[in-house]
Amino acid sequence: MSDKIKILIVEDEIMIAEDIAMRLEDMGYEVADKIDNVDEAVEWLEQNQTDILLVDISLQGDKTGLDLAAIINERFHLPFVFLSSLANNTTVEKARQVQPAAYLLKPFNDRQVKVSVDMALHNFYGKKKPQEPETVSEPESLPQNVVLRMPQCLFLKKHTSYHKVPFTEILWLEAESNYTLIHTKGETYTYSLVLKSFEEKLPSETFVRVHRSFIVNISNITGIDGNTLLFGKNHVPVAKSVRDDLFKKLNII
Incomplete structure (x- = not known):
């Protein structure tokens, strides 16, 4: 796409x-x-x-x-x-x-x-x-921090244009102070919005909040090491309070 x-x-x-x-x-x-x-x-x-x-x-x-x-x-x-x-x-x-x-x-x-x-x-x-x-007729700028959802993707703004980012390309989202970093297979997008703003726009069957600072796309997890999820060479922590429910979603015994 x-x-x-x-x-x-x-x-x-x-x-x-x-x-x-x-x-x-x-x-x-x-x-x-x-x-x-x-x-x-x-x-x-x-x-x-x-x-x-x-x-x-x-x-x-x-x-x-x-x-x-x-x-x-x-x-x-x-x-x-x-x-x-x-x-x-x-x-x-x-x-x-x-x-x-x-x-x-x-x-x-x-x-x-x-x-x-x-x-x-x-x-x-x-x-x-x-x-x-x-x-x-007299154009005005739209808000810079706009996140738009269509059925299978997000429209994310980078510089002056929207990019169409399929859900399947998103790896994980990370809260950093009042910013959210969206890590995809190709690049990282930075938004001055809290993580909750994105959680509401993502399909809950695929995107799971695994930590107060992380939402992951479980379909893109490549491995598990203790309380850490692997996305290739990258590591995302899992809170103990959600570990058991997450592993059930992943069908891990």
């Missing part, structure tokens, strides 16, 4: 679609595809996966971006950002009815595109859908 956020663009003006795609790729996102109509977009979604969509409201043909939005909500349950050159009350009200995660006005700049995508991810995967579409 790629660690990049995948974005599907549904835009019937080829030059605009290409421009958006280049902007997104320069920002470190992965453009899943560029499609210019509703029917092909639905067919694509039936056969492929994406994390988020950018959808023009005014698509050519009998079906508009509003129609696609309704289908996304009913069948695919994905976040989407509306693109539009219209900001009148009628258009915004119609858009509000299908609950986009954000609303991006044309023409836009790089920062507005990035903030709209981050805002949409935050609104959807953070389970904080706005009452009205949030219009990105």
Whole structure:
């Protein structure tokens, strides 16, 4: 699984679609595809996966971006950002009815595109859908310490971009004062959030609190040495109070 956020663009003006795609790729996102109509977009979604969509409201043909939005909500349950050159009350009200995660006005700049995508991810995967579409015209920064969960992974922020980190890649999490270190198979992420904030977002059948300062992914344990869990050459302590319950989970006799 790629660690990049995948974005599907549904835009019937080829030059605009290409421009958006280049902007997104320069920002470190992965453009899943560029499609210019509703029917092909639905067919694509039936056969492929994406994390988020950018959808023009005014698509050519009998079906508009509003129609696609309704289908996304009913069948695919994905976040989407509306693109539009219209900001009148009628258009915004119609858009509000299908609950986009954000609303991006044309023409836009790089920062507005990035903030709209981050805002949409935050609104959807953070389970904080706005009452009205949030219009990105004067961009503001989102909180830096945002942890977003989707079904099989976390979106973790590093520098200026989200990385998609599958649960299977996470080894253990470690509390260090008011910070949490997330150790994965590839790198370590540092968040100025307490360990409890992560415990609530991780599947309890796989991630177990083994110590006041450690949560481990039991599927990635490579060995046990007394009251210590091994992850390759790395050691994680186990509190005596949880040792017996943990060993039952691991089917150790």
